[in-house]
Amino acid sequence: MKLDALDIDSDQGKVSASGSAQLQDNWPVDITLAGTLNVDPMKGEKVQLEVGGEVRKTLKVGVDLSGPVAATLRADAQLAEAGCRSIWN
Numbered sequence: 001m002k003l004d005a006l007d008i009d010s011d012q013g014k015v016s017a018s019g020s021a022q023l024q025d026n027w028p029v030d031i032t033l034a035g036t037l038n039v040d041p042m043k044g045e046k047v048q049l050e051v052g053g054e055v056r057k058t059l060k061v062g063v064d065l066s067g068p069v070a071a072t073l074r075a076d077a078q079l080a081e082a083g084c085r086s087i088w089n
Contacts, residue, residue, distance in 0.1 A: 003031070013037040019051075027055035042068055056080045 006017040019031030033049040045067035053059045057080070063073040 012039050025054075026057050029053060029055060029059065037067075045069060 001022070002020045003018055006015070008015045013036050015033065015035040017031065017033040019029070021027070021029045021031070029051055031049075031051045033047075035047045037043060037045040037047070045065060048062075048064040050062040051059065053076075057078070059077045059079060061073070061075045061077070063071070065071040
């Protein structure tokens with residue numbers, strides 16, 4: 001599956017996304033989403049989300065927030081393993 005572009009522009013904010021996912025081999029995923037909020041109290045907040053890797057091996061997730069709230073999240077998950085071990089940075 002491939003998402004060339006998804007663009008949403010509304011009074012609440014803007015979102016754009018693109019990416020791909022395959023249901024073969026180790027199920028590779030590469031998705032990027034970027035957005036800007038236009039609602040109080042988070043008006044002007046920018047969000048960047050990236051998901052990449054392989055669902056059957058290691059999936060990596062990254063979230064970056066900038067604006068009224070600044071935060072960064074990085075996570076690795078091995079969803080196909082018993083116990084679903086996750087590493088949060």
